[in-house]
Amino acid sequence: MEISGPYDPKQVEDKIYKLWEDSGFFSPDNLPNNSKLKIKNSKFSIIMPPANANGNLHAGHALVMTIEDIMTRYKRMQGFKTLWLPGLDHAGFETQVVYEKKLEKEGRSRFKMAPEELYKEIMDFTLENKKNIEGQIRKMGASCDWSREKFTLDPEIIKIVYGTFEKLFNDGLVYRGKKIINWCIKHQTSLSDLETKDTEKTDKLYYLKYGPFTIATARPETKFGDKYVVMHPSDPRYANFLQGQKISLEWINGPIEATVIKDEAIDMEFGTGVMTITPWHDAVDFEISQKHNLDKQQIIDFYGKLLPVAGEFTGMKISEAREKIIAKLQAKGLVEKIEENYKHIVKTCYKCDSLIEPQIKEQWFLKMAPLAKPVIKAIKAGKVKFIPEHYKKISLHWLENIIDWPLSRQIVWGIPIPAKICEKCGFATIALSDVKRLTDMCENCGGVMQKDPDTFDTWFSSGQWPFATLMAGQTADAQGSGVAKDFKTFYPTDVMETAGEIIFFWVARMMMLGLYMTKKLPFKTVYLHGLVLDIKGQKMSKSKGNVINPLELIDKYGTDALRIALIIGNTPGTSLALDENRIKGYKNFANKIWNGSKFVLMNLDGYDVANPPLLKALAWQGKNLKELKILVKETAKLMDEYKFYVAGEKIYHYFWHTFCDKIIEESKPALLDPKTRLATQYMLLEILVTSLKLLHPFMPFITEEIYQQLPIKDKKTCLMVENWPV
């Protein structure tokens, strides 16, 4: 009797994972054909959201691994050709930020390093982390196909990403634009709108005399070049001023000539209803200047320092210059009043919280509206199912108001943008297969073409993940269609399961790029889970010090207990406050499974596995088996509806409070009576095996360990590939 004492996950988990991995059944290629399955060519595929290879597995990953493993194991047991494809993400900006922090601690700086040297160091760092994370994913019991694992920097993946870029370029969807972007001074890169966040800040609001007007500004340091004064066309206060009218006035560094502009973007209620514009450093101002074709001048450089246009203030940082400029204006009598405690929203870098300085910079942009349009249509036609449903509305709302996507990042860690840019005229073209474009002479002005030093926004590569992972490293299929075999077999994938948080960053972009490149949406169902919070319901963060390390929980309670604790009571889309007490409770449940199984195994003496008895005459045993059938049916329905939180709870409840508390107790006398002994043995074994099957997707380790020791007919190599009960 190998099952003795309390259940000890440490004795079991690594051993069992090895058994599975060695069995080869993580790969759909090795799965036995299930003849019972009615569906033809039935496959189930799910692509793992590529984890960032820059740290350790966190609680959110633990949830991803659990939910996706449940889906995978369920379908595999049902007889589907099941593929769960794992992957890792180089996570461009995020990883570079992590690495820069490391450099800072060591007293180094990326700006003092050669790009190649920095790239190599981050690559080593990433590959090291990649190995760790792969080990940690195994710890979670993930039954993914490691033989198909992909990394976003695999040469084959990069090739596909380049192919997409080329097609987008040729279709006129990728363009080089001199537009306003979000510039992080600390990280020295542009960021998409999604990579910035709004922060409330209290500043002073300065009312400055600008010729006959009074303008209100929180940023006097940007005002040096302001030569356009804008008001609403129907503002009666300024009806006397005409569009294009020139006004001479005294300004910070001497007399200037201002031009009157009328634009409806002006809020008549705010301040004085008049403002001057700084198109280089403000998104609204940029729009106005574009509309009226106005001059744009850079005032602040990319390090946050004032340029020569600022005269005596040149070279000063914003923080330093602001008060000095105001002092000068006051001396000139140009400050009307200063409003203290002016609360407003400013954009900050989502990683370092430093203020975003809007800048005009030439970048690669992707036109999004033409990509979004067919996706909107497909969503409205119900081509993709959202779980929970309200994400459908959220996605549509975003897609319908989409803006162009800046693709360029000024960081070394990422996929280099395959483009060349003329250093003289700025003419840019992609540099890929087309030989003509590889020449170093600008076809526009004859200048020298230089390689684009920028890299892609990391989401540009992960946005292609479902088709890229299935196409990469694949030989074409036997029919010679030129289509990768895995792509043909497994695309579109069945489910995309990820965090609701990254619906725009990732899910929406996958739909757009996937549909554009393959004519099909990359997945049929989107399952979005919520955040894993700490016990107080707060978001986990390193700075708060409330991060729960899943590996520690595994060490204390076992993987199975952690997994089911993450599932039961956790509805899709809703965040879960992780209470360690609950995990402890499920550790007790694991022990209950262990002991219930032990009881059944201890009482099998004299039972012939090959020749089960007839049960017709035995009402009590038959009744229990009928109830089991009902549970099996209910469970399958819930699993198909992705209601794992109910399915898990139902099985939990059945095993503990029906099977153990009632059936086992009542079977004790029945086992002693020779007339009912065999039938009772049969019933107990039947219920145990069925329960283990139902529990397996949720708690794979303990159920497999027990299965390995059961004396049953037609036993499979492992429970993982047993037939799901029907």
Place this chain on the structure above:
RNA sequence: GGGCGCUUAGCUCAGUGGUUAGAGCAUUCCGUUUACACCGGAGGGGUCGGGGGUUCGAAUCCCUCAGCGCCCACCA
């Protein structure tokens, strides 16, 4: 300014029209029955945020009010 959620037992949450509203944890009482004390048995505890409506019937559908949270957006 727009959008999306949430409000059910002390706590964390299920439950979307149909018998006395559920689970886990916590709590009270009892129990050393040879699978398990990481256990078993019994119990207490909710006018389902307020108000109105639809219905034979509402936690569930509609309207409204209040509180909480999140997301999006260019108010100088």
